[in-house]
Amino acid sequence: MTLKRPDSSTNNRPSSPLYFSEVLPNPQGSDTENLNDETVLIETTTDSPIDLSGYTVTYGNDREYSFPRFLSDITPGTNITIHSGKGNNSKSSSEPPDYDLFVGSKRPLLRNTGMQLVLKSPDGDVIDSIQYPELGPREGYYRPE
Numbered sequence: 001m002t003l004k005r006p007d008s009s010t011n012n013r014p015s016s017p018l019y020f021s022e023v024l025p026n027p028q029g030s031d032t033e034n035l036n037d038e039t040v041l042i043e044t045t046t047d048s049p050i051d052l053s054g055y056t057v058t059y060g061n062d063r064e065y066s067f068p069r070f071l072s073d074i075t076p077g078t079n080i081t082i083h084s085g086k087g088n089n090s091k092s093s094s095e096p097p098d099y100d101l102f103v104g105s106k107r108p109l110l111r112n113t114g115m116q117l118v119l120k121s122p123d124g125d126v127i128d129s130i131q132y133p134e135l136g137p138r139e140g141y142y143r144p145e
């Protein structure tokens with residue numbers, strides 16, 4: 001996997017306790033056959049546990065995904081990976097735990113030509129957004145500190 005550093009400082013990590021840290025929109029091979037290798041990584045840097053149930057990620061104008069209820073007690077330092085395809089949402093046994101979430105889409109959600117992702121609270125407040133550029137196979141996009 002190759003990680004691309006953004007050219008623009010506007011995509012630097014925000015100070016919010018919750019932000020998009022990495023996007024992998026273009027898996028090896030057919031995106032349609034590797035939906036769960038299309039991933040969005042969200043990191044938390046909160047000082048205290050946070051309830052993330054009902055937070056949403058918007059994929060351009062295409063889709064809005066709501067976090068499930070079991071994200072109600074997220075500890076600081078947690079990584080949340082959102083896969084485009086189907087699967088069972090899970091929590092790792094590590095400390096702090098990491099979460100894997102599955103949107104359940106039957107088709108690719110992350111455009112390989114670039115896209116904007118928006119993270120919102122249940123009230124609709126924008127917590128973070130990221131605009132990634134066109135990326136080649138297995139190229140990831142991450143945000144520097």
Ligand SMILES: [Ca+2]
Nearest residue numbers: 025031108110
């Ligand atoms: Ca894709």
